[in-house]
Structure formats: structure tokens, C-alpha cells
Amino acid sequence: MTGLPEWYMRFGNWILKLLILNILWFMFTLLGLVIFGLFPATVALFAVIRKLVMQKDDDVPIFQLFWSTYKSDFVKSNCLxxxxxxxxxxxxxxxxxxxxxxxxxxxxxxxxxxxxxxxxYMALFTYIFPVFVHYDTNILGYFKYTIILIIGRPFHTIFMMVSIVALMYVLRWMPGLIPVCGFSIFAFLVMKISSMSLPRMNNNEV
Incomplete structure (x- = not known):
């Protein structure tokens, strides 16, 4: 019971961050008129969650990292x-x-x-965002790394697809969660499972 308050606070902290990230994702998707904002906003969402998950840094400047990633990868993410x-x-x-x-x-x-x-293709579409924010390469390189992960980590891929289907089932019965934190929960789930296959980050890595 002594660890319950700490666990409860950590859980609440994550829910708050996912809520903020979901709002940012919607805002920056609209900022790009949806068509041009969808992929940069999604990449920025994964970039923040990647650092939260893989570096376990609770002091990540969420808005600054989201905005800087959105700007720097705007063209590249849209091309992808x-x-x-x-x-x-x-x-x-x-x-x-x-x-x-x-x-x-x-x-x-x-x-x-x-x-x-x-x-x-569905597995590729799911993996491509964690790969994009983890590696700095060209468009062809992202597809290469993604295919390697799909083939090289089949159990992780199956686990991810099953988890996504389960999440979609939950959101189907609780649609009110979608505008609140649905997309950020999806990104968290995908990034968490992907982190099992991706190389670990250094503490000083962005």
C-alpha cells in the first residue's frame, strides 16, 4: 500500500500528458489545414511520446518539443x-x-x-511513425527499417496489431475518449511496443 500513492500520481501524470498531447495533435492538424497538418502533427506526437517512454524523462518540455518537431519535419513527414x-x-x-x-x-x-x-501495409503504417522519430534517414530508409522490424520482430508485430484492435474495440464502446485522449493513447501504445524493438536512447539524445 505504501507504493500506491506514487503509482497513482504517476498514472495521473501520464493521463494529463496524454490529454495535453491529444489537444496539441488536434490543434496542429488543423493548423496545417488537416491535409498538410496530419502527418507533421502525428510525427510530433510520436516524437514527444518516444522521449517520455524511452528516456523516461518526466521533465520533457512537451509543447516546445512538439512545436520544434512539427516545424523541422513538416516537409519530410508530408512527403512520407x-x-x-x-x-x-x-x-x-x-x-x-x-x-x-x-x-x-x-x-x-x-x-x-x-x-x-x-x-x-497496416503493420507498416503503424510502425512507420516510431521509425520516423527514432531514425534520421531518407524516405526509402524509413521503409527499409520498418520492413526489417515487421519481419525481424514478428511476435512484437502481432502483439501490436492485436493491441490496436483491442484499443479500437474499447474506443468503439467509449467514443467519448477519442477527442479526449484517443489518438495519444494509440500513439503511446504503438510507441511502447515499438520501443521493445528499437535501439535504446542515450540520456543526452533528443
Missing amino acids: GIVVLIIGTILFADIYILKQLDPGIMNQFLLIIVFLLIVV
Whole structure:
């Protein structure tokens, strides 16, 4: 019982930070007119949570780090986001086209292949943000590191996807949490699981 107050305070501190980060994510997404603000705001959200999770620094200047990441990675994150969206659009368009064709063995085989690629794409879409804020490389490099994590850490990948589905189920029944801290909880969950696979940070690393 002696450790309960400390645990309770730490839990409350995390809830407050996630609430603030969720508000910042909404604000800076709107600042970029949604289309151009979504990916920079998401990257900034993951950058702050990465430092909180991996460096365990309770004194992280949340707004300053969020704003500096948003500005510095605005163009780069949007470029990455465009590539990710194009890949997703092509895959889902393939599904639509294949469903319009006459059913056959080859068609069913192609559908299975595309569905498997979509599963990989969903894992890639989830991992790409932790990879982006952890490594300083080019667009191709982010995809390379992400694929390596997906293939090299299959149990972590499965655990992450199952955890995301569970979180979506909770948010479905408690939709009021989405505008309060839904997106920041998602980022925290993904970053926490990703940190098991990513190299550790030095104490003086930003």
C-alpha cells in the first residue's frame, strides 16, 4: 500500500500528458489545414511520446518539443505521408478491381495476395511513425527499417496489431475518449511496443 500513492500520481501524470498531447495533435492538424497538418502533427506526437517512454524523462518540455518537431519535419513527414497514402490507395484499388472481375482460381489467388499485402501495409503504417522519430534517414530508409522490424520482430508485430484492435474495440464502446485522449493513447501504445524493438536512447539524445 505504501507504493500506491506514487503509482497513482504517476498514472495521473501520464493521463494529463496524454490529454495535453491529444489537444496539441488536434490543434496542429488543423493548423496545417488537416491535409498538410496530419502527418507533421502525428510525427510530433510520436516524437514527444518516444522521449517520455524511452528516456523516461518526466521533465520533457512537451509543447516546445512538439512545436520544434512539427516545424523541422513538416516537409519530410508530408512527403512520407504522401508515399504511404499512395501505396494504400493502390492496394485498396486493387481489391476493388479484383472483386469486379469474374471469380476464378487466378482471381482468388490474386485477392489472397493483395489481402496479405494489405495486412503488411497496416503493420507498416503503424510502425512507420516510431521509425520516423527514432531514425534520421531518407524516405526509402524509413521503409527499409520498418520492413526489417515487421519481419525481424514478428511476435512484437502481432502483439501490436492485436493491441490496436483491442484499443479500437474499447474506443468503439467509449467514443467519448477519442477527442479526449484517443489518438495519444494509440500513439503511446504503438510507441511502447515499438520501443521493445528499437535501439535504446542515450540520456543526452533528443
